[in-house]
Amino acid sequence: MNMLAQKNVEDPILQWVTFRLGGETYGVNVMQVQEVLRYTDVASVPGAPTYVLGIINLRGNVVTVMDTRQRFSLDHGEITDSTRIVIVETGEHTVGILVDSVAEVVYLKQSEVENPPSTGHDESARFIQGVCNKNDELLILVDLEKLLTGEEWSELESL
Template sequence: MRQVVVFGLGKELYGIDIFDLQEIIRMMEITHIPRAPHFIEGVINLRGRIIPVIDLKKRFGLADGEITRDSRIIVVNIDETTAGLIVDYVTEVAALEEEDLEKPPEALTIDARFIHGLAKMGDNIVILIKTSEILNVAEKDQLKNFSKEDTYEKAEGN
């Protein structure tokens, strides 16, 4: 059995493994960083920690949506870097049985390495994503630069 947090981006449902999750928070003020990669919305101050925030819709090439009262930031670990993922809404934590899981079709896996599989939940299909594969190696390096606590000191030359 696998537990996943199920969330929505537009009309589609996605899920991430509960073990990749740190917490789910309401939308908060995001500080936009000039010349940041297109998918990094900015950074937030989460209890004294600077956390980069990724707009998953932009990252996945989906139509931009507006931030609503249901929008959330899912705080996750991406290869030892903490990041926030903007999602339209969170529905539940679901327990999935192995027989409900399927590998993605071969045609999808070429351009969507982040898709771990597909899960059947009643009449719905949940696209399971691997947080470690949301970004490529170069993008992960960019993300690390946004979350380093000593970035300010390096910029100042101290």
Template sequence: MPEEQLVTFGLGSEEFGVDIMLVQEIIRIPPITRVPKAPSFVEGVINLRGNVITVVSLRNRFGMEHAEETDLSRIIVLEVNNKVFGIRVDAVTEVLRLEEDAIEPPPSVAMGVDSHYIRGVGKIGDRLLILLDLEHIMGGEMSHESGN
């Protein structure tokens, strides 16, 4: 049975999963430099070993209320379509394997999260895991470089 390996994380009371193959690393929250005129969901940029990386607030992206940073807050550094960026999450929970038959297509009204950010819902026992479509998280804002 084909399966996916996921990194799971919490945002508020919801639990989300991203494909582990897209995850470069998980880091504590460093100082974040704000960027003028960036979209509201872009928190700013960080310096990760000499590389400047955009950090997205998933809470802002999903229209959730702001939450204070805690000891569990993390940035998951991802590479999607050759673009490296970070997503700020409330807590990283675990790495797990999910069989493909435990993944359902996203519901039409997707638990308060815009459904085009979701590629499916995973069922683990009585838990539901929202599987994110990371290509849409950044939207068109990152998919084309400026100066064209």
């Protein structure tokens, strides 16, 4: 094994798709991103949990779109030309997350990722898996699996 390969094993490089939401920049693992869609009308679903914005038809499949702002404890935002629906895969689930805009794909070494700061009992802290200072900007890395609790994922299945 040459030195470069050895270094990559010791300090793996991961790719993150970054998006903007409520003035902050977040990142999700590129391997979990299926596609990025322009905003399309989301059909509201009566009887759905509050974190569900609605559903869309993605090439014949019904995909649930999550209200990311609600989940991140942010105020309701406006739909703009930059608004995107990021289709992500987490375990057995494929869901859409509504974001203000999608920025870029960044490469991060594992060593660049720091543990999230303790924010007490803030519920949104549980799905932050790390933070990173990239180009003088704080990047918050999201653990999509923990975006919902096990119970909520089950609830989503029976939507």
